[in-house]
Amino acid sequence: MFRSREVFTQSTSEVKDMPKRVVIIGGGFGGLEAAKQLSGKDVAVTLIDKKNHHTFQPLLYQVATAVLSPGEIASPIRRILYKAKNVEVVLGEAKGYDLENRTVKLHDSSEIPFDYLIVAAGARHSYFGNDDWEDSAPGLKTVEDALEIRRRVLLAFELAEREAILTGKHKPLNFVVVGGGATGVELAGAIAGIARQALAKDFKAINTKESRVMLYEGSDRILNSFAPDLSERAKRDLEDLGVEVFLNSFVTDLKDGNVKASDEWIECDVAIWATGVAASFLGKELGAETDKAGRVLVNDDLSVPGKENIFVIGDMAHLKQKNGDLVPGVAPAALQMAQATCKNILRDLKNEPRENFEYRDKGSMATIGRNRAIVEAGSLKLTGFIAWLAWLFIHVISLIGFRNKLSVMSDWFWAYVTRERSALLITGDAEQLQDALRFLEAKPIAEPLPKKARRKALK
Template sequence: VVGGGPTGVELAGAIAGIARQALEKDFKMIDTTKARVILFEGGKRILSTFAESLSEHAKKDLEDLGVEVYLNSFVSDLQPGRVKVGENWIECDVAVWATGVAASPLGKTLGAETDKAGRVFVEPELTIPNFKNIFVIGDMAALKQENGEPVPGVAPAAMQMAENACANILRDLKNQPRENFKYWDKGSMATIGRNRAIVEAGRFKLTGFVAWLAWLFIHIISLIGFKNRLYVLSEWFWAYLTRERSARLITGDAEELQDAIRFLEAKPLPEILPENLSKKVAK
């Protein structure tokens, strides 16, 4: 796993849990404990947006799960079956890239100034400079807070931006002055594995089982509808009691796939695709 942000940390913890818990029940002939999960982070610590004490706690949790964490390790190249870390090539069966995302290419089509990730620079009221009638919000907007830190490209920030943009449009209709956007950081959380998580909201910090419960609670109340909340809660409760994970593999030797395999072997791929798509595949 390349990238020690929340996505990379949660993925590494989940993969380690699946390998050592879910798969061993279905593949008893394989020693799943030998599966290596490696996390590469280019910085000096994982989860750099959290407090240093929480980052250290998360690193220890990952290592307890069997994840190998390498800091100050930059991945400069990625090829099938291997990754390049520094001057060394490391073989791997699966590589997961979790170093961040680029903004939608739509931003560059506007002709507006963008940052390296393709996010459009906006005014404090969330409009493009010199175009007061065009609002840009969410992870496509590049805006710095009063403390100099960029507004994170997360769902809570996007929701707050949407509310601010809508309010300013209504103010325009009423000939009232607009208000600048101010991001309210409600906190951050990351789950590392079963009973393992970290939570930070201002000076309030949680780790371990309590943080994991807080993570579950926040995600449950964020669902729409009482039935959805009850259903997900019951599913999670059953999975917690039975330690069952929704992770299964279907290999090419599975009996259910034999008919499909024989069909594909009898007819080459281009012959069973539409003519226009066959030409693309052939190329």
């Protein structure tokens, strides 16, 4: 149970001269920025997150593909906010609210009262009603997801090598990535890089370069939030790296080891899900109107209709821009929403009128692989090496903490120069590992073939 304290047993608005209590759910891009904005202000802030760390999601795919280690892209929230004297951090999972009494309910039934509430619990990928597919094709959202994907990818090579050693043969590996947005493209490009370069010399019985990496996209182009010529360039870059790109191909079924796309079943050793958005259930719990993805239809100042003291920001918010497009689910939007919300809360406290939120689009970028990226900012379009350098620069400066910046830069430098990956560990023992990848039909350890017979069989 959460330790009960006076401040948590009564709404601060009822206590004279006590600063208003702002509760923030989520320590991701939006929630963390809100806590930083309110640091040192005349409010008492409680940030609740179910994880003890903030994750820099744009680089998760590099953990999933063994370039970086988790600690380089995730930082303890408590540490990030240690200087913010008026901000306390609570490790806990928000389960719902008592809106009448203005409290947030946690997983252990404890309640945290608020005067203002900022809900920034983000979104996960959606399996379009087929949640059971997650086991066969994990998505990428958390550090745990990234480690699971890394485990499956590395294990696929290990089991293939073992089978080749024991039996003298193994079919080339098949990797399937579902979804041609930035995450899908980055994952597919990076897996091709592992197979073609990073692991090629480490495996002796299998030829990792023969692995197939297939990317399935339901629409007629990948990275479809970019201009069509940039999408086309990204597709060519991916194909140069050895990725097979299938457009207008919806994945309609998934069974362990098989993916059904465009009415055809494709055998695969590892499948990864990189499409669909499902906002946190905490939006619906507010009783507000939500869209199909569960995002809350917020007012122009990001507050919830009929609940002026509750704001929903980041990936959970559904708000149209002046041009009719939705504010996109990207990190800069979450940061800007947090800034605008905190300004409005502080305006309220000074009895000043609130201002509406306006999203400033600073452009988008996606990387495809070594020396290849695309950047679009207004009329500026960059591709190839220059775009890739811009991508590296923006991501390094956006990382939290000097140590992380330094460590990521040094890992990138090493990977660039040597083409090696520095985080190739698979943890767990061999039996557990095989269970985790139960759809891979690795042969049980038996007597290895004599060396001569093995060489003959592998010819």
